[in-house]
Amino acid sequence: MIDTPTNTGGEYVPDRVPAAAPAAAFAAPPELTLLESTPWSGRAIIHLDLDAFFAAVAQLDNPELRGRPVIVGGDPTRRGVVSTCSYEARAYGVRSAMPAATARRLCPDAVWVACDFDRYRQLSGAVMDILHALTPRVRQVSIDEAFADITPDVNDPRHPVTVARDILARVAELGITASIGLSTSMTLAKIGSDFHKPRGLTVIPAGTEAAFLRDLPVEKMSGIGPKATAQLHALRVNTLGELCALDRSSATKIFGKNADVMLERARGIDARAVVSDDPVKSVSKEVTFARDIRSAEQVRDALLDISAAVARRLRKAGLAGRTITLKLRFGDFTTRTVSRTLDTATDNEHTIAPVVIAAAHSIWGPGKGIRLLGVGVSHFGSVELQTRLFDDERGADPGDTPAARAKLDALTDSLDAIKDKFGEASIRPGRRVERE
Numbered sequence: 001m002i003d004t005p006t007n008t009g010g011e012y013v014p015d016r017v018p019a020a021a022p023a024a025a026f027a028a029p030p031e032l033t034l035l036e037s038t039p040w041s042g043r044a045i046i047h048l049d050l051d052a053f054f055a056a057v058a059q060l061d062n063p064e065l066r067g068r069p070v071i072v073g074g075d076p077t078r079r080g081v082v083s084t085c086s087y088e089a090r091a092y093g094v095r096s097a098m099p100a101a102t103a104r105r106l107c108p109d110a111v112w113v114a115c116d117f118d119r120y121r122q123l124s125g126a127v128m129d130i131l132h133a134l135t136p137r138v139r140q141v142s143i144d145e146a147f148a149d150i151t152p153d154v155n156d157p158r159h160p161v162t163v164a165r166d167i168l169a170r171v172a173e174l175g176i177t178a179s180i181g182l183s184t185s186m187t188l189a190k191i192g193s194d195f196h197k198p199r200g201l202t203v204i205p206a207g208t209e210a211a212f213l214r215d216l217p218v219e220k221m222s223g224i225g226p227k228a229t230a231q232l233h234a235l236r237v238n239t240l241g242e243l244c245a246l247d248r249s250s251a252t253k254i255f256g257k258n259a260d261v262m263l264e265r266a267r268g269i270d271a272r273a274v275v276s277d278d279p280v281k282s283v284s285k286e287v288t289f290a291r292d293i294r295s296a297e298q299v300r301d302a303l304l305d306i307s308a309a310v311a312r313r314l315r316k317a318g319l320a321g322r323t324i325t326l327k328l329r330f331g332d333f334t335t336r337t338v339s340r341t342l343d344t345a346t347d348n349e350h351t352i353a354p355v356v357i358a359a360a361h362s363i364w365g366p367g368k369g370i371r372l373l374g375v376g377v378s379h380f381g382s383v384e385l386q387t388r389l390f391d392d393e394r395g396a397d398p399g400d401t402p403a404a405r406a407k408l409d410a411l412t413d414s415l416d417a418i419k420d421k422f423g424e425a426s427i428r429p430g431r432r433v434e435r436e
Contacts (some may be wrong), residue, residue, distance in 0.1 A: 036159045041206040044151045044160035045274060047181045047189035048167065050127065051198035053144035055086035057123060058113045060175040069110040074100030076112060078290035083115055087198060120144075123174060130170045134163060137274045145193075147186055149274040164201055184209065185270035190222050209268025214241035223262060228254050240266045283319060284376030285309045292331040292369030296361075299370065303356050304349070306375045311349035314377060320345035321377035324352055326359040331369030338363060345381040352377065 050056070054072040059065045065086075071094060073083025080100045092107035103110070124143045131138045134156065137149035150156070150163045164182050171178045181192020183204035191213070192202035204212045213221075218240055219229045231254045237243050243251075243266040251259040264270065285306050293299060303326075314320060325339040338359040346352060356375050364370065 035203060035205070036161045038205075040152060040160050042151075042184040043149065044163075045183060045186055045189045046148050046150055046160070046164055046167070047186070047193040048127070048131065048146050048148065048171075048178050049180075049193040049197070050124075050144040050171075051177045051179055052084055052086050052090075053124075053176065054084040054115065054120060055089070055113075056176045057116070057119055059086065061119070062113075065111055065113075069094070069107050071100075071103055071107070071110045071112050073115050074103065074112070075290070076100045076104035080288065080290075085110070123176060126174055127171055127176075127178070130167060134167070136276070139274050139276065147189065147274045161201075161203060164203075168199070168201060185265075185268070186272050186274065187221065187265045187270040188212070188268060191216070191220055194220075213266065213268055214239065216240050218243055218266075221262075221265060223258070223265070282325075282376050282378035283310055283313050283317065283321070284325070284374060285313070286327060286372060286374035288372045289370070292371055294367055294369055296366050299360055299364070299373070300357055302373050303360060303375065304353050306373060307353035307356060308349040310375050310377055311347055311352055314347040319377075319380050320347040321380045322346075323377065323379040324355045324359075325374075325376040325378065326356040327372070327374035327376070328360060328364060328370060329372035330364075331371050333371070335372075336363050341379065345379075346377075 055070045058070050058072060059068075067088065068086070069089035069092060070086040071082055071089055072085065074080035078100070082094060082096055082098045082100060082103050084096050085094045085103070089103075089107050089110050092110075094103045094107050094110070120143055128138065128140055128146060131146060131148045135148055135150055138146055139148075140146040150160050152158065152160065156163065160182055164180050168178060168180060177199045179193050179197045179200040179202075181189040181195065181202045181204070183189050183192055184206050188204050188209055192204055193200075195202040216239060218224050218232050218237060219226075221240060224232070232238070232243065232246075235246070235250060237246055244263065246263070248259060248263070251263055255262045287302060287306055289302075293302065322343075322345045323339055323341045325337060327335065327337050329335045340355050340359060342351070342355075352375065360373075
């Protein structure tokens with residue numbers, strides 16, 4: 001573990017540099033240079049976490065927002081929660097997942113901006129390209145974080161600290177910043193990336209793992225949530241060092257079958273390999289309404305819109321699924337889900353929407369308030385047209401004929417092209433425009 005002039009506790013934090021800083025802005029302090037001259041022992045795993053990512057993108061695209069408290073997502077005048085916020089807003093106590101009304105009370109002068117997931121995906125993809133260019137062993141765990149194995153080898157014999165500094169510089173050239181934890185395991189790297197943010201590089205070399213973890217609060221370790229934390233505190237186990245001393249019986253009562261794994265990780269032992277990204281298992285979208293919706297028309301319109309958004313995401317990802325799931329949350333927070341599995345996979349809203357609308361009416365009746373609706377598609381496969389054995393011109397469903405499907409696909413492709421060029425709101429169903 002290293003100490004640096006800017007911080008203590010094993011982290012290298014470059015000076016506060018403007019967006020798109022050149023690599024020279026990440027010149028290492030003497031302590032880091034000394035560490036780079038010492039051979040690295042064991043695996044080298046990093047966890048990269050983009051700093052206040054959504055807010056940073058807003059400040060990148062609108063320079064007038066730099067240095068100001070920015071809150072992304074939610075609506076201070078309606079229901080909703082904060083998606084993320086800039087570090088300037090965090091100084092007021094604003095946090096992710098906080099109710100929007102609370103955030104507004106804490107930081108009344110904040111600038112509120114809407115989410116722009118297309119832009120987030122674009123920059124996230126650029127960051128992941130940086131990692132994939134360095135190593136094939138990359139595991140992206142969310143839009144703004146990923147693990148990578150940068151253990152020196154014949155393809156890249158550089159010291160891991162040098163590689164981590166290079167990654168920080170390349171990310172900064174995109175106009176955003178990241179923090180990195182570098183150690184011998186995924187557990188240590190994950191903790192390290194959050195140790196000093198923003199723009200932090202926390203290095204925990206082999207042999208220092210246990211000392212680094214010993215005095216950290218138990219909740220700092222991934223896998224220990226609020227419930228487990230409360231149970232541990234009740235046993236007067238507050239630090240990871242104290243967790244190491246916990247008897248197996250007590251640990252099993254808290255962690256179940258994962259007790260041995262959690263005790264080992266608290267000691268700094270984690271042999272998990274960084275494997276390539278898991279394939280996407282489902283595509284979904286949820287909408288929480290500012291006011292409960294109650295009419296059949298409102299539910300139908302909402303599900304048509306959500307189905308269209310999910311289908312568009314499927315087509316962009318080149319996916320199609322057979323299982324369609326409706327999630328419905330009532331005004332009293334009771335939640336119901338209904339799934340239907342089709343004979344063939346689909347990526348089209350004209351197939352998805354009727355299924356979820358029928359599912360909604362199977363568990364809900366007009367007049368009862370709905371707070372949230374969600375649509376998901378899973379069990380991916382290839383899109384096929386399954387014709388009935390004895391279909392003819394009189395008996396076939398017009399929507400199932402090859403000609404009808406070809407027309408529908410052509411229409412969908414045209415609508416996608418228009419939305420790509422002019423935005424999602426550029427085309428809406430005529431019934432919605434007339435009603436509005």
